Amino acid sequence: MAIDKGHRFGIDFDDAFTEGLVMVGEVSPDNEYQSREDRAANRPVRQRVDEVTGKRQWKVMVTDPGETRAKRASFEITFLADVQPVPTAGEVLPGMRPIELDGLTAEPRVGGQGEFKYQTYVFRATGFKAAATSGASGRSARPGGGSAADDASKAA
Numbered sequence: 001m002a003i004d005k006g007h008r009f010g011i012d013f014d015d016a017f018t019e020g021l022v023m024v025g026e027v028s029p030d031n032e033y034q035s036r037e038d039r040a041a042n043r044p045v046r047q048r049v050d051e052v053t054g055k056r057q058w059k060v061m062v063t064d065p066g067e068t069r070a071k072r073a074s075f076e077i078t079f080l081a082d083v084q085p086v087p088t089a090g091e092v093l094p095g096m097r098p099i100e101l102d103g104l105t106a107e108p109r110v111g112g113q114g115e116f117k118y119q120t121y122v123f124r125a126t127g128f129k130a131a132a133t134s135g136a137s138g139r140s141a142r143p144g145g146g147s148a149a150d151d152a153s154k155a156a
Contacts, residue, residue: 006107007107008052008105008106008107008124009105009106009107009108010104010105011104011105011106012104013100013101013102013104013129016104016106016123017064017066018066019064019065019066020065020066020098020099020100021062021063021064021065021077021098021099021100021101022062022063022065022096022097022098022099023060023061023062023087023096023097023098023099024061024062024063024074024095024096025060025061025095026060027058027059027060027079027084027085027086027087028058028059028060029047029056029057029058029059029084030047030048030057030058030059030078031045031046031047031048032045032046032047032048050080050124053080055080055081055082056080056081056082056083057078057079057080058078058079058080058081058084058085059076059077059078059079060076060077060079061074061075061076062074062075062076062077062099072120075123077101077123077124077125078122078123078124078125079124079125079126079127080103080124080125080126081126081127085125085127085128086128087099087128088128088129088130089128089130099128100128100129100130101123101125101127101128101129102125102126102127102128102129103125103126103127104123104124104125105123105124105125106121106122106123107121107122107123107124108120108121109121109122
């Protein structure tokens with residue numbers, strides 16, 4: 001029994017990224033390539049559509065703080081959604097915010113060139129979840145900024 005090329009494996013966010021992810025920049029449409037001739041003819045820019053789900057593709061640059069190799073620490077995540085996903089956490093530094101992903105899948109790929117090939121993954125998600133922690137403060141990203149222990153002590 002073989003697994004088809006391009007198979008997407010569902011994976012839990014905490015298993016894939018044990019130290020979480022940091023979003024760098026903003027979510028933007030994943031547009032199809034437009035040649036110089038297309039731009040000169042004022043042809044409209046078309047957003048890519050996922051061939052498996054039929055949903056629009058959005059992209060964002062992320063950094064994995066748990067990755068030890070600098071070249072592999074930053075990569076793009078593709079979102080599959082009809083509307084642009086909006087991150088749930090606030091910025092901890094200008095342009096940077098901790099994120100967690102919902103509906104995460106991983107597709108194995110071969111990266112590198114020549115003798116220097118390695119296994120990599122294409123990650124896709126359906127949206128954002130509320131991040132468990134935000135920054136060094138150790139507080140959750142819940143509304144009000146308090147942790148669950150703070151809420152329990154207030155209720156008592």
